[in-house]
Amino acid sequence: xxxxxxxxxxxxxxxxxxxxxxxxxxxxxxxxxxxxxxxxxxxxxxxxxxxxxxxxxxxxxxxxxxxxxxxxxxxxxxxxxxxxxxxxxxxxxxxxxxxxxxxxxxxxxxxxxxxxxxxxxxxxxxxxxxxxxxxxxxxxxxxxxxxxxxxxxxxxxxxxxxxxxxxxxxxxxxxxxxxxxxxxxxxxxxxxxxxxxxxxxxxxxxxxxxxxxxxxxxxxxxxxxxxxxxxxxxxxxxxxxxxxxxxxxxxxxxxxx
Numbered sequence: 596x597x598x599x600x601x602x603x604x605x606x607x608x609x610x611x612x613x614x615x616x617x618x619x620x621x622x623x624x625x626x627x628x629x630x631x632x633x634x635x636x637x638x639x640x641x642x643x644x645x646x647x648x649x650x651x652x653x654x655x656x657x658x659x660x661x662x663x664x665x666x667x668x669x670x671x672x673x674x675x676x677x678x679x680x681x682x683x684x685x686x687x688x689x690x691x692x693x694x695x696x697x698x699x700x701x702x703x704x705x706x707x708x709x710x711x712x713x714x715x716x717x718x719x720x721x722x723x724x725x726x727x728x729x730x731x732x733x734x735x736x737x738x739x740x741x742x743x744x745x746x747x748x749x750x751x752x753x754x755x756x757x758x759x760x761x762x763x764x765x766x767x768x769x770x771x772x773x774x775x776x777x778x779x780x781x782x783x784x785x786x787x788x789x790x791x792x793x794x795x796x797x798x799x800x801x802x803x804x805x806x807x808x809x810x811x812x813x814x815x816x817x818x819x820x821x822x823x824x825x826x827x828x829x830x831x832x833x834x835x836x837x838x839x840x841x842x843x844x845x846x847x848x849x850x851x852x
Contacts, residue, residue, distance in 0.1 A: 694712075710751070727751075755804075763807060793829050
């Protein structure tokens with residue numbers, strides 16, 4: 596049975612003190628043990644990663660983890676301002692978000708760059724949360740399947756032969772036109788793409804691997820719409836942005852799964 600996952604991407608928000616309060620307020624209201632198949636992931640900025648990892652500590656056995664928001668494709672070197680995969684791992688992370696639409700848009704990350712980042716993440720036993728998704732014009736032009744297939748084929752699939760034992764990437768479908776806009780893909784639109792993504796994996800690597808991949812939805816997900824999204828057969832949870840900064844909303848999303 597593949598994991599249900601709710602991941603909170605805090606983006607460039609929260610001081611260490613804010614992060615401590617946010618994770619503690621959220622953790623107080625998570626009911627541990629009721630859903631053994633659920634992982635909750637906090638992805639704070641790097642300045643708060645060690646602190647948040649320390650706070651969640653022993654809760655890993657209950658499916659609570661931390662993740663980084665990005666990493667560099669090199670292990671070390673003269674890359675001022677960058678964070679390596681090994682730094683994330685040593686700071687307590689088990690996951691790392693890679694290929695987020697903001698990284699693609701604002702930092703010109705290509706599928707090839709993202710593939711290199713996934714490779715180094717896997718080498719350091721970090722589970723990539725690989726993001727893919729189309730822009731509004733691409734959907735209007737009916738190219739959304741083509742765009743997502745290209746992103747996955749070039750960014751993710753080259754690393755499938757190098758997966759460490761027990762580590763399997765998570766995929767997050769994030770329609771770019773729905774991120775931070777208040778717009779949300781309908782449950783049918785989201786399910787259609789999630790099914791398409793799972794079919795791509797099945798076609799290349801077999802039904803067994805396809806059935807084991809957790810595919811998350813990201814894009815203005817909130818407690819009001821999350822239930823309808825999460826009951827879809829191929830939607831295994833969410834990569835949550837703004838709502839993850841509000842404990843009541845994030846808990847509502849967790850409970851809805």
